[in-house]
Amino acid sequence: FHNAKCILPAPYTKLSQYLHPCDMCASHSAIKLPLILNSTNFCHSQLCPPSPVCPLVSAGRVLCQLFPCGSEEVDEAMQSAQTAYLKWRKMAGMERARVMLEAARIIRERRENIARLEVINNGKSVTEALVDIDVAWQSIEYYAGLARTLSGQHVQLPGGAFAYTIREPLGVCVGIGAFNYPFQIAVTKSAPALACGNAMVFKPSPMTPVTAVILAEIYKEAGVPDGLFCVVQGGAETGTLLCHHPMAAKVSFTGSVPTGKKIMEMSAKGVKQVTLELGGKSPLIIFKDCELENAVKGALMANFLTQGQVCCNGTRVFVQKEIMPQFLEEVVKRTKAIAVGDPLLDGTRMGALISKPQLDKALQYVSQAKAEGGKVLCGGDPFVPSDPKLKGGYFMSPCVLDNCRDDMTCVKEEIFGPVMSVMPFDTEEEVIRRANNTTYGLASGVFTRDISRAHRVAENLEAGTCYINNYNISPVEMPFGGYKNSGFGRENGQVTIEYYSQLKTVVVEMGNVESLF
Numbered sequence: 001f002h003n004a005k006c007i008l009p010a011p012y013t014k015l016s017q018y019l020h021p022c023d024m025c026a027s028h029s030a031i032k033l034p035l036i037l038n039s040t041n042f043c044h045s046q047l048c049p050p051s052p053v054c055p056l057v058s059a060g061r062v063l064c065q066l067f068p069c070g071s072e073e074v075d076e077a078m079q080s081a082q083t084a085y086l087k088w089r090k091m092a093g094m095e096r097a098r099v100m101l102e103a104a105r106i107i108r109e110r111r112e113n114i115a116r117l118e119v120i121n122n123g124k125s126v127t128e129a130l131v132d133i134d135v136a137w138q139s140i141e142y143y144a145g146l147a148r149t150l151s152g153q154h155v156q157l158p159g160g161a162f163a164y165t166i167r168e169p170l171g172v173c174v175g176i177g178a179f180n181y182p183f184q185i186a187v188t189k190s191a192p193a194l195a196c197g198n199a200m201v202f203k204p205s206p207m208t209p210v211t212a213v214i215l216a217e218i219y220k221e222a223g224v225p226d227g228l229f230c231v232v233q234g235g236a237e238t239g240t241l242l243c244h245h246p247m248a249a250k251v252s253f254t255g256s257v258p259t260g261k262k263i264m265e266m267s268a269k270g271v272k273q274v275t276l277e278l279g280g281k282s283p284l285i286i287f288k289d290c291e292l293e294n295a296v297k298g299a300l301m302a303n304f305l306t307q308g309q310v311c312c313n314g315t316r317v318f319v320q321k322e323i324m325p326q327f328l329e330e331v332v333k334r335t336k337a338i339a340v341g342d343p344l345l346d347g348t349r350m351g352a353l354i355s356k357p358q359l360d361k362a363l364q365y366v367s368q369a370k371a372e373g374g375k376v377l378c379g380g381d382p383f384v385p386s387d388p389k390l391k392g393g394y395f396m397s398p399c400v401l402d403n404c405r406d407d408m409t410c411v412k413e414e415i416f417g418p419v420m421s422v423m424p425f426d427t428e429e430e431v432i433r434r435a436n437n438t439t440y441g442l443a444s445g446v447f448t449r450d451i452s453r454a455h456r457v458a459e460n461l462e463a464g465t466c467y468i469n470n471y472n473i474s475p476v477e478m479p480f481g482g483y484k485n486s487g488f489g490r491e492n493g494q495v496t497i498e499y500y501s502q503l504k505t506v507v508v509e510m511g512n513v514e515s516l517f
């Protein structure tokens with residue numbers, strides 16, 4: 001098993017082939033994946049099927065050792081995707097839509113199972129994982145709808161001549177994903193890619209290798225040509241091989257800013273198109289005229305989903321001075337009440353962070369904040385659930401930091417853990433200047449009852465998204481992406497079609513050629 005080779009492109013192998021009795025948990029069988037592949041560091045190739053009592057979940061154990069895809073496997077995946085692409089691109093949008101709708105239907109039908117696997121894969125609560133899976137099938141449905149409507153333009157020219165445009169696919173697109181929304185990111189990239197007639201080779205994060213494979217199986221079951229959506233496993237080296245591969249027409253990347261810069265550099269060498277969905281340190285501005293209860297709920301949504309590991313989180317919370325005491329009292333009360341623990345239980349609202357290094361990093365930010373003058377109002381410690389089976393897990397109690405200043409490390413840098421930094425402000429002009437004083441520009445939010453102020457603030461914030469009187473809602477119809485170092489290109493919404501297609505102009509002469517020579 002440990003030496004097994006990765007053969008993910010067609011002919012595709014089913015996960016269920018790898019069901020074996022679980023060594024660690026007597027009560028179920030485990031899935032052993034010979035196809036997932038990172039050498040020693042991370043996780044999960046031996047997974048128990050969904051069960052609320054499985055001791056493997058979030059317990060911080062190395063479940064198995066995995067092997068990264070090398071150049072041979074990457075090339076095999078790219079070739080296989082290219083072959084599939086040549087078939088898929090010839091199908092009419094209506095035909096592609098039919099297959100995609102079937103994939104969406106299968107996901108909807110198996111939402112609970114996929115959500116539970118996502119919990120094991122990632123550590124987030126099952127309540128959140130269910131939302132992720134729902135967003136995923138909605139995304140495929142949405143782009144299936146757009147696949148049916150793809151069309152060009154007709155342009156009249158002098159003398160009866162005319163031109164028309166054809167929206168064509170790019171070819172084989174590479175998708176590289178982050179660990180925080182493993183299934184959803186795989187879908188967010190592949191749904192518009194496939195709708196436009198492309199193929200995709202996708203590399204999930206080595207921390208969360210499993211559910212992208214489930215997606216590949218579902219696409220196959222729905223009827224896409226063999227190899228149209230291939231999954232290769234591995235870390236930076238495998239990602240590098242993908243970005244440099246001559247057959248890659250585009251790279252769509254979700255991850256951190258430092259990696260994003262490398263992806264852009266590698267893609268530039270091959271003049272490949274790039275979409276970069278990168279990190280953030282987004283501001284959430286709460287004015288004194290807000291509906292306070294909604295603002296508090298918004299601040300929690302802006303900070304604690306997926307254990308705080310969300311790119312667009314509003315982690316710099318600016319609160320107008322006059323309401324600071326009430327805001328803090330309420331936000332701390334609710335933060336303390338967040339149920340942390342076994343992510344497979346329905347009542348849990350916060351599961352485990354992705355890894356020990358990620359947990360240590362978040363805790364370190366809290367220590368540094370204290371050293372720099374911040375005050376911990378609650379949380380910020382490792383959390384040990386009462387269930388002995390979960391003892392080794394990477395749990396952390398959600399943290400609210402008061403007394404923060406703009407120059408503190410916890411306010412300037414992306415923590416990617418459950419840490420909210422709160423800062424007071426006086427005026428609108430001041431808070432906009434401070435909110436924009438960052439190299440990031442992914443999202444932002446404002447709570448106020450003043451309608452003019454809300455739109456004025458939205459206009460002046462330098463961010464790809466601004467939420468008014470809510471935070472972190474991401475319907476698939478809504479374009480999403482960054483300003484400044486948070487990246488470029490968009491995902492979701494109609495506009496994404498433009499990032500997965502190219503326009504051909506065909507010019508038709510109806511008369512004689514008027515030659516200058």
Ligand SMILES: NC(=O)c1ccc[n+]([C@@H]2O[C@H](COP(=O)([O-])OP(=O)(O)OC[C@H]3O[C@@H](n4cnc5c(N)ncnc54)[C@H](O)[C@@H]3O)[C@@H](O)[C@H]2O)c1
Pocket residue numbers: 176177178179180181203204205206234235236237238239240243254255256257259260262263276277278279280310311312414416442482487
């Ligand atoms: N803007 C968005 O939509 C969005 C969404 C989710 C996460 N994120 C960001 O992602 C980051 C957290 O995710 P992460 O820790 O997985 O990010 P990361 O940059 O460490 O890794 C992301 C992916 O890139 C791969 N990779 C790493 N080095 C590479 C290289 N040299 N060449 C090619 N691929 C390489 C990784 O294996 C992984 O699949 C945060 O900064 C977060 O804000 C952004």
